Amino acid sequence: MRIWVVSEESTGGQLRRVSRELAAHAATLGDVTVLQVTGERVPSVAAASALAERAKTDAPDLILVGATPSGRDVAARLAAKLKCAYFSECTDLSVAGGSIEVSRGMYAGKVRARVRASLPAVCSVRPNAFPLADGAPEPALTDVAASSAPGLTFVRFEPSAASGGRIPLSEARIIVSGGRGLKGPESWSQVEALADVLGAALGASRAVTDAGWRPNEEQVGQTGKTVTPDLYIALGISGAIQHLAGMTSSKVIVAVNKDPDADIFKVADYGVVGDVFEFLPAFTDAVKQVKAAS
Amino acid sequence: MARFLVCIKQVPDSTTRVKVAPDGRSILTDGVTWSISPYDEYAIELALEHKDQAPDTIVSVITVGGARTKDALRQALAMGCDDATLVAGEGLGPLGIASALKSSVEELKPDLVLCGKQASDDDQGFVGPALAEALGWPHLAQITKLASAASGFEFWKETEGGHEVWTASGAAVLTVQKSAKEPRYPSLPGIMKAKKKEIPERSAADVGDPVKIEIVKLEPPAARGGGKILKDGDTKAFAQQLATLLRDEAKVL
Numbered sequence: 001m002r003i004w005v006v007s008e009e010s011t012g013g014q015l016r017r018v019s020r021e022l023a024a025h026a027a028t029l030g031d032v033t034v035l036q037v038t039g040e041r042v043p044s045v046a047a048a049s050a051l052a053e054r055a056k057t058d059a060p061d062l063i064l065v066g067a068t069p070s071g072r073d074v075a076a077r078l079a080a081k082l083k084c085a086y087f088s089e090c091t092d093l094s095v096a097g098g099s100i101e102v103s104r105g106m107y108a109g110k111v112r113a114r115v116r117a118s119l120p121a122v123c124s125v126r127p128n129a130f131p132l133a134d135g136a137p138e139p140a141l142t143d144v145a146a147s148s149a150p151g152l153t154f155v156r157f158e159p160s161a162a163s164g165g166r167i168p169l170s171e172a173r174i175i176v177s178g179g180r181g182l183k184g185p186e187s188w189s190q191v192e193a194l195a196d197v198l199g200a201a202l203g204a205s206r207a208v209t210d211a212g213w214r215p216n217e218e219q220v221g222q223t224g225k226t227v228t229p230d231l232y233i234a235l236g237i238s239g240a241i242q243h244l245a246g247m248t249s250s251k252v253i254v255a256v257n258k259d260p261d262a263d264i265f266k267v268a269d270y271g272v273v274g275d276v277f278e279f280l281p282a283f284t285d286a287v288k289q290v291k292a293a294s
Numbered sequence: 295m296a297r298f299l300v301c302i303k304q305v306p307d308s309t310t311r312v313k314v315a316p317d318g319r320s321i322l323t324d325g326v327t328w329s330i331s332p333y334d335e336y337a338i339e340l341a342l343e344h345k346d347q348a349p350d351t352i353v354s355v356i357t358v359g360g361a362r363t364k365d366a367l368r369q370a371l372a373m374g375c376d377d378a379t380l381v382a383g384e385g386l387g388p389l390g391i392a393s394a395l396k397s398s399v400e401e402l403k404p405d406l407v408l409c410g411k412q413a414s415d416d417d418q419g420f421v422g423p424a425l426a427e428a429l430g431w432p433h434l435a436q437i438t439k440l441a442s443a444a445s446g447f448e449f450w451k452e453t454e455g456g457h458e459v460w461t462a463s464g465a466a467v468l469t470v471q472k473s474a475k476e477p478r479y480p481s482l483p484g485i486m487k488a489k490k491k492e493i494p495e496r497s498a499a500d501v502g503d504p505v506k507i508e509i510v511k512l513e514p515p516a517a518r519g520g521g522k523i524l525k526d527g528d529t530k531a532f533a534q535q536l537a538t539l540l541r542d543e544a545k546v547l
Contacts, residue, residue: 011454041458044423045432069453073435076420080427083389085505088418101510108414110312111321114510151432151463155448159456168454174546198547216438216472217452222308222414223332223472231546242308248515252544254536260525267518269544270536274529282530286537290547 001030001095004060006037006051006078007141008071010168015138018066018127018171023139025130026064029095033058034139037074039146041154044070048077049147055082060120062095067124068170075124085117090125091228091249108222109245127171128228160215169201169218174231177203177220177247181236181257181276185213190277191235194284197291203227203247205237221246236276239264295350298341299404300375301395301425302334302357304366305415319509330366333410335477337470340440341408342374342478347442352376354402358394360384364493371488372480378491383498390503392424398496399429404465406447411436411469419469426467433467434460438474 003026007019019034026032035054037047051074055063065075067089079086085100087093092103101116102123169175176195178188188202195202203220204213220227222242232250237243239255239262247253248267255268256279265271272279306312306321307329313322330338338355345351355370357363358381367378379402381394399407407426412419419435426433439450443461450457452471480488522539524532541547 043432043460044435045426069436072419073423076418076423077427077433079420080389080392080424083504085507086388086418086420088412088420104417105515106416106512107306107312107321108308108417109515110310111314112513112515114512116508116510117505149432151466152434153461153463155459155461157456157458158450210476212474216474217454219472226417231540231544241311248518252540252546253518253521254540260523265521265523267521268523269518269521270539271521271523271525272529272532272536273523273525274532278529279533282533283537286534287540287547290537290541294541294547 001062002058002060003030003032004058004063005032005034005139006063006065006071006074007034008066008068016066016068016171017132018068018125020136020139021127021130021132022064022066022125024132024136030061034141035144036141037146038143042146043149043152044073044077045152046146046149047074048081050144051078052081053147054144062100062119063122065122065124067126068168072124075122079122082120082122085121087115087121087123089226090123091129093123093125095119105226105249108242109226109248126228128173128230160217166195167199167201169203169220169225169227172201172227172229174198174200175203175220175227175229176200176233176235177205177237178208178235179205179237180207182208188214190280194280194287197284197287205240205243234264235280237264238262239267295352296344296348296406297352297354297402297404298344299354299356299399299402299407300334300337300341300370301407301409301421302338302355302366302370303331303410303413303415304328304357304359304363305331305413308332308414314512314514318511318513321512328362328365330369331410331413331415333412333414333470333472336472337408337410338370338373338375339475339477340437340470340473343475344440345374354379354404356381356395356398358383358386358391358498367493368488369480371491372484373478374484378493380493380495381498382495383501386498386501387503387505387507388418388420389424389505390501391421392428393503394498394501395425396428399425406465407467409467409469411471422467422469429467431465431467432462433469434462435469436471437468438471
């Protein structure tokens, strides 16, 4: 079986971890080629055109792309060009007898689905879906020059104020997320202090982003991001159904809330019923000590 | 004068507790409140915001589905859209839906087609790019803002750490991300007007749907709970205890 992995760089120019995860997993399924579309600010339609052109000769059975915002977009357009099946945000996949079966979320994470289609197929796969062994070799990349995208012109980049240099939410292994219980945007200096110690990304409930305390891109849940980190820490989040849908597949969930009846505790592996402002500095110090001692 | 076409999908309302049917391959629809998919509402709002500033703008909505989906179109008309079209067709996959929409787009000749970035039932995000491909148009995903510029529009595309601003020289498909402005509620006069509007139906009979997707199994997310909840004690001591548990028991630190 011929498998393509379409890789993506992070903003720092490194190969993304999800691309390495996919390259390692694909190697267990068949012959892998890891492709990289070259060029700056390449529109997804131009990346997809170049890849579709190459697919005419390579004829891959399966194309895997990391389910980042940009990866999902390229994957969908590429599948449309190839007129083949597309599955987004897969968390597992298996191939047998000319067809593929994937696991993925539906209804904003309220339902787990297993779905099947004939090969060839394109899948965007969640970061953290497949393990990556420590010291796994960097995959060799094959460059593909982007096609031109008639009609689209990049004008400028407008950076958002709040998100300076942190790991993107969708790829984070640890997420520290804040809700209305944090009372206002000024509390985020304490949330950031904890995130720094953990190397975590920042998340937020919808109440927080709607109030403008944090940017929309940090919203977790329906109409925000669905995340599956190893550790999700919910601070002052009550646990509306739309929020739970977006984080309930995290491996370990920690909830801190002063209301013992908050719904967030129903999905938590560990919970602290108490004042989040008492908890935060103490926990940040405790994590520092625990990490230093190990 | 600009003409926008917004493609919408009717899905269970976001507050619905979705339950899997006994067959394990569909969801129970009894008692479900149906609504416009949230990102599609943001798409409608982006179009209507432009119409607020340029009142000669025409905002059309379209959906592919069964008779029930007319309610979603009426909801869009009540928000302020000018006209609505139902493409009658059920059980189509994303490529089939894109194909069913294509002929309507070619007939209505909009300057821009807007879709939500994904529908909140299958969460695929495939129809927008597939429609652009069927039309031979470029598309831009994750749009949160349209700004009027000297030559048409500037499109604000959300990316990691900010927005890329793009322009398009011709027609394009936009897939819309949640934006700062919440979708407007239908007004009472809007609701009255929407009731009286004709919603023409088109057939999707000649549609090509090259890919068959089989649902093998649907199930609720893995049950959670029974966690260790530390309460009725000193929060600072709990913080210490939790850090140790996360390292030694959960092994995530």
